[in-house]
Amino acid sequence: MTDAATNMRLKLPIVCFILQIILIILFGVLVQYDHDTDAKEWHNMNQSDYDNDFYYRYPSFQDVHVMIFIGFGFLMTFLQRYGFSSVGFNFLIAAFSLQWATLMQGFFHGMHGGKIHIGVESMINADFCTGAVLISFGAVLGKTSPVQLLIMAIFEVTLFAVNEFVLLSALGAKDAGGSMTIHTFGAYFGLMVTRVLYRPNLNKSKHRNSSVYHSDLFAMIGTIYLWMFWPSFNSAVTAHGDDQHRTAMNTYYSLAACTLATYGMSALTAHDGKLDMVHIQNAALAGGVAAGTAGEMMLTPYGSMIVGFLAGIISVLGFKYLSPILEDKLKIQDTCGVHNLHGMPGVLGAIVGAVTAAVASTDVYGKGMGDVFPDVASGKIEASYQGVRQAISLAVTLGIALGGGLFVGFILKLPVFGAPSDTICYEDSIYWEVPGDEEGHEEQLTAVNTAETEKLNS
Amino acid sequence: MTDAATNMRLKLPIVCFILQIILIILFGVLVQYDHDTDAKEWHNMNQSDYDNDFYYRYPSFQDVHVMIFIGFGFLMTFLQRYGFSSVGFNFLIAAFSLQWATLMQGFFHGMHGGKIHIGVESMINADFCTGAVLISFGAVLGKTSPVQLLIMAIFEVTLFAVNEFVLLSALGAKDAGGSMTIHTFGAYFGLMVTRVLYRPNLNKSKHRNSSVYHSDLFAMIGTIYLWMFWPSFNSAVTAHGDDQHRTAMNTYYSLAACTLATYGMSALTAHDGKLDMVHIQNAALAGGVAAGTAGEMMLTPYGSMIVGFLAGIISVLGFKYLSPILEDKLKIQDTCGVHNLHGMPGVLGAIVGAVTAAVASTDVYGKGMGDVFPDVASGKIEASYQGVRQAISLAVTLGIALGGGLFVGFILKLPVFGAPSDTICYEDSIYWEVPGDEEGHEEQLTAVNTAETEKLNS
Amino acid sequence: MTDAATNMRLKLPIVCFILQIILIILFGVLVQYDHDTDAKEWHNMNQSDYDNDFYYRYPSFQDVHVMIFIGFGFLMTFLQRYGFSSVGFNFLIAAFSLQWATLMQGFFHGMHGGKIHIGVESMINADFCTGAVLISFGAVLGKTSPVQLLIMAIFEVTLFAVNEFVLLSALGAKDAGGSMTIHTFGAYFGLMVTRVLYRPNLNKSKHRNSSVYHSDLFAMIGTIYLWMFWPSFNSAVTAHGDDQHRTAMNTYYSLAACTLATYGMSALTAHDGKLDMVHIQNAALAGGVAAGTAGEMMLTPYGSMIVGFLAGIISVLGFKYLSPILEDKLKIQDTCGVHNLHGMPGVLGAIVGAVTAAVASTDVYGKGMGDVFPDVASGKIEASYQGVRQAISLAVTLGIALGGGLFVGFILKLPVFGAPSDTICYEDSIYWEVPGDEEGHEEQLTAVNTAETEKLNS
DSSP states (O other), X not given: OOXXXXXXXXXXXXXXXXXXXXXXXXXXXXXXXXXXXXXXXXXXXXXXXXXXXXXXXXXXXXXXXXXXXIIHHHHGGGSTTOHHHHHHHXXXXXXXHHHHHHHHHHHHSOOBTTBEEESHHHHHHHHHHHHHHHHHHHHHTTSSOHHHHHHHHHHHHHHHHHHHIXXXXXXXXXXXXXXXXXXXXXXXXXXXXXXXXXXXXXXGGGGGSSOOHHHHHHHHHHHHHHHHHHHHHHHTTSOTTHHHHHHHHHHHHHHHHHHHHHHHHHHHTSTTOOBOHHHHHHHXXXXXXXTTXXXXXXXXXXXXXXXXXXXXXXXHHIIXXXXXXXXXXXXXXOTTOHIIIIIHHHXXXXXXXXXXXXXXXXXXXXXXXXXXXXXXXTXXXXXXXXXXXXXXXXXXXXXXXXXXXXXXXXXXXXXXXXXXXXXXXXXXXXXXXXXXXXXXXXXXXXXXXXXXXXXXXX | OOOTTTOOTTHHHHHHHHHHHHHHHHHHHHEEEOTTTOHHHHXXXXXXXXXXXXXXXXXXXXXXXXXXXXXXXXXXXGSTTOHHHHHHHHHHHHHHHHHHHHHHHHHHTOOBTTBEEESHHHHHXXXXXXXHHHHHHHHHXXXXXXXXXXXXXHHHHHHHHHHHIIIIIISOOOXXXXXXIIIIHHHHHHHHHHHHTOOXXXXXXXXXSSOOHHHXXXXXXXXXXXXXXXXXXXXXXXXXXXXXXXXXXXXXXXXXXXXXXXXXXXXXTSTTOOBOHHHHHHGGGHHHHHTTTGGGSOOOHHHHHHHHHHHHHHHHHIIIIIHHHHHHXXXXXXXXXXXXXXXHHHHHHHHHHHHHHHTOOHHXXXXXXXXXXXXXHTTSSOHHHHHHHHHHXXXXXXXXXXXXXXXXXXXXXXXXXXXXXXXXXXXXXXXXXXXXXXXXXXXXXXXXXXXXXXXXXX | OOOTTTOOTTHHHHHHHHHHHHHHHHHHHHEEEXXXXXXXXXXXXXXXXXGSHHHHHHHHHHHHHXXXXXXXXXXXXXXXXXXXXXXXHHHHHHHHHHHHHHHHHHHHSOOBTTBEEEXXXXXXXXHHHHHHHHHHHHHHTTSSOHHHHHHHHHHHHHHHHHHHIIIIIISOOOOTTOIIIIIIHHHHHHHHHHHHTOOTTGGGGGGGSSBOHHHHHHHHHHHHHHHHHHHHHHHTTSOTTHHHHHHHHHHHHHHHXXXXXXXXXXXXXXXXXXXXXXXXXXXXXXXXXXXXXXXXXXXXXXXXXXXXXXXXXXXXXXXXXXHHHHHHHXXXXXXXXXXXIIIHHHHHHHHHHHHHHHTOOHHHHGGGHHHHOHHHHTTSSOHHHHHHHHHHHHHHHHXXXXXXXXXXXXXXXXXXXXXXXXXXTTOGGGTBOOXXXXXXXXHHHHHHXXXXXXXXXX
């Protein structure tokens, strides 16, 4: 299956090396340790070691890190012959995106005398931005080359930082767990990219666009890690103290309720009552997405459970009834169903966040209002207006995501980036040295594919 | 393999939705944020953010969470055709149990003005209670429908909370890592359930009650995670400071010693000296179980190692010699051998805890006595009497577990819950859409099983 | 495949039991809780619970623990028929080594009135020492019996503690992440052992010295966990505060840059531009190794990225061009390529550390100098001399590693330890009860191997 168009021998090294060297130069010029990581700065003040933000945030950071690399990476290994690419390209574009995000977010979040200051909070934010790119990756999974993915990441990280700046700084919205900035943005961006990259003949690769027994188990590793650590994700950058604590707990209960809804809906929508692994692997996570905005608010435990319950129902219904329509009518080929896991639950989360913000009162928040809604606490705005801000933020996010995806999709269509042909999508052996499995399956497959490729080329 | 009896199309959604809606209503009526998660309450007092219990306990909570969902879930994937159910039903019943446990434990552990207050400590306790249900799941693995498992969880969580209340509150026993409350209780409850559900013709499914090469590797993921994070499990709810620290360390050494004992015994008891994966996957963990009660005490490092060493030996011997007897003579079909991993080591842990408590002295504990044995520190009782309390607690636990298991076992026999027939136990495709594997194995299997089922039904 | 020579029925139990009993006795005589784990000691002073070192280090410890047991264990499962041994022997020798390391390191790091005091820092150090043994295991993977591995561990742990004492205490070098003490030491020790154990007829087992599709995915679990948690590894025992924070961040960026270099180089060095899983699984981690010494210093983020970038390039080149030469010319059969992942990047890390130390100045470190270079801060030595110390430390490490490996290699050649014959290397079924896989593959393999063994024996 060697093919001049998809051969990465020069393309991938050139892109990787140029990007990394640019990153090193920009880091050299622009990036500095922040107050908590710089030896001199930190020791300039007489602080207890415990005040270092490391101890407040590093355990959460590591949980988020696991979600990005194991969670997203293995979740996508469900395809029978795309495990190397799922974990491997996830790894590559995440390693690039977190560096690029450090720069883009640092640039928009405020420079210090012309320098970007970094520490554990910027690392978490970089991982968050990476998450959005990986969500978009899920939409185009199996149909793009690693070079396309890196190009996509360059633009998406940049637009993510712009959108995040507009929401959090310009509009003053709250979105600690990223229902809007990460999930809605990543999903609709990716959906628009896959729409532009629509492949009418993708059914030629249909036989590989499915799972086998063990690939579904590998995918469950991703699912369970995402599920377990979502409380850390949503609480990773909230204010210290009760805020981190409450956010983690709200997410925990939202996810638990979502899981029961998912199992119930999966059995209910199957003609023979059998559970579908696709639903379990994805829809059970929708409760985490949907608690991303309101998780830090006084959503109450039962409120969180209602949100998770609805998210699970919506997500399974999406997989069952909406995805086929999107593909047939709107020509959106969404490999991982990111619309069902991140898109709709992200929008739900944004709406829940707007409503919860709008009804916030000092009766409920007390002096804790300042942590969650500083402008409401300071009397600058009413709570209801905070709700409006949140709603506007959702609209802005959808706009930037769809517009950005449209633009980037057309860039990715350039033939130079080495996309696979329609007959060899969802296939590791285009970009990877693939060992045989026990039955020499791969050799066979290669033979078939080469034949197909030749037919197509002739 | 569609069968009216095991068809979950209505049963599972009804149970999931009713349970979740009841949970939401009860949470709405009864549950509130505690002092450390409520925005108003937390900010009412002038506390350093670091005093929030989140920072003391959340990393431990996440380790426990991994044990519950990855540890238990993957440990049970050793069966060749039951990986979806092992991880998937583990996921379902854990997501239910942790919500239900929040209510039951909150009810028994003391209400605050008619309300249950929740935070990270209650989350850990809910996960602990869930652990007991999953242990029982191990005993009946492969022979029960998801509806049966949810019904079992309803009762078992309730009885767990009763037993825990009797031990920790009424009797004043100590059991931070749950040798009694979690392991002994979960194991003997599950063993009694599987005894009541005895299937004389289970050998018709014998060919599926074994592992294949890769399923054993998936199971090792579960084993290793349980092993690594057991120090966090045993120390998660002990007192802050030296107590958490010491408990984690005692457990670490107990497990290390247990591992060497397990490898030695596994080779010794095999006729050709070959190691048995079943022993490694399970018995190497017995040291964590056995350190569950005494881990927080001044057990000393070498004392911990002796405990782990004995636990490993007992556990392998149990797998090798006792399990066949239990099955043949007592008709206890214990799929995962929970008697060997949780039952006997749990009893050992309870005894070690009683003895260690009985010899506690102010010479050794100093002012730290108050953290571990408050009643001894206050002079209310002698240390020796604390030992008696511990011993009584073991007896109470065995009684409630066996009695409860007997009762619940008979409830689960009701045919309406959709148990699989004897010929199709240990088989995912009854309850799951199962993809083929590379060789179309599943289709074959289905054909065979359908034939078998028809034979049986005729 | 039962063979008197490799039969472990008596050998393994004898070694396991004797070692464990000796450990228990030595722990009983020599080991005590330290100030932070002892109930009486801790409560003797009026300290805030938060000052307990547990809260500073335990989350890092658990990350390191995951690297040792999941990271190293699963990284080595890439071999098609050696997954049980990779994870299982990793588990066994790690469980032994961490106990033995507690004693050896305690002995060299300073006794307290004839007693070794232990707590979370000693647990991390014991895990670190275990890491070196597991690196050496990677060099001999597939060619050694579990008894040989335990014997190797006894000696290697001892020599590790000697080398660590010379470097950190006698020479006053800094090596928080162990570029020298762990990676360079473990790699060259293992390479020398495998040199002494050279097997001229190893090509008889060549067909098993490769991966299959799913074994490469299992190995990626190990890779990703090592990659994610390396920031915790390098920062686990650095000083509290900015030092832990900075070290984690430097390592994070070093690894990210290393990953892009690895992907670029892997495609560039393949004749058809296809990525090689061996490179991704291993070389992408070299950035963590190379940041092991300088990570705690003021290496700057872009400095860290340069180090990671170089490490990735060197590592892939090593796999591609150097490993075949080492095997053909120097007769070093390095199963996992530890020279490329730990050897050369370790040496690079040592050199980077020496240079970074030599240029340290108060301008940059301020009052933080005392944490990183206490002798420079106190005016005892110049920074340039600290650089000399670091360089000498590298030479000492190489000397002790190579000398020690030579010695231990000859000991392991004793036939009594049950090494497999050349025809049945890389094969689980010598030491494990191996279930069939779906195709009865194992039985076939056994038959072939038995035939081969008979041929060889006749």
